[in-house]
Amino acid sequence: MVLWFCYRHPQTPWLPKWVSVFVVAYALSPIDLIPDFIPVPGYLDDVIILPLGILLAIRLIPPLVLEECHLKASEWEKNHVKRPVNRVAAALIVLIWLAVVAGVWWVYIR
Template identity: 55%
Template sequence: MSIFQNIRQWASRIKRDAVTLWFAYRHPGTPWFAKALAAFVVAYALSPIDLIPDFIPVLGYLDDALLLPGLIWLNIRLIPAAVLEECRVGADTWMKEQGAKPRSMTGAVLVLAVWIAAGVGLWAWFITRA
């Protein structure tokens, strides 16, 4: 298998696992701490807006390449195996039927809120320094 095929398979597993967490968040068998982390990860992963825009060199892809897969990996480890398998089947079915991953407007609002808060904080810091 070539390195490009390995990367392509890894990326498709990450996408599927993000949708799996979307199902796990709603599953009654998921522990509360895994649900809390899943809510954050799903909101961010399925958000149409990135926290760090991709046009920023190196940093723009850092969240997509390291932060998000790490959070997904951690969250997957917190979910019981039986629940995880059921949610993966649901995610696979969803992606085959819909042809795409769902979108999270909550995640977009969360990212915008972080950017606005950072802008206001930077503005307040700049005003106090002047």
């Protein structure tokens, strides 16, 4: 949630903002890029992509912005507000999977 507040903060530079957007969209998406029912890679994407993205975003965000957003996230958590769901990211992941399936089908047909 800290990154969610950071990417909406006006003083966040563009690079950490876009890294935060990617990480938050992936974390809040109800659909994974690699589904969890695929035995090993299904869980590795959550174990590798999210922590590395979070680490990169945190290192790029200015410390004052990060501290301010951390306080906002703490207050938000205390109020027990429901977490947002990113349906746009879910739709994007579905489109990626459809493109992969269409590409495999096209190669198979040729």
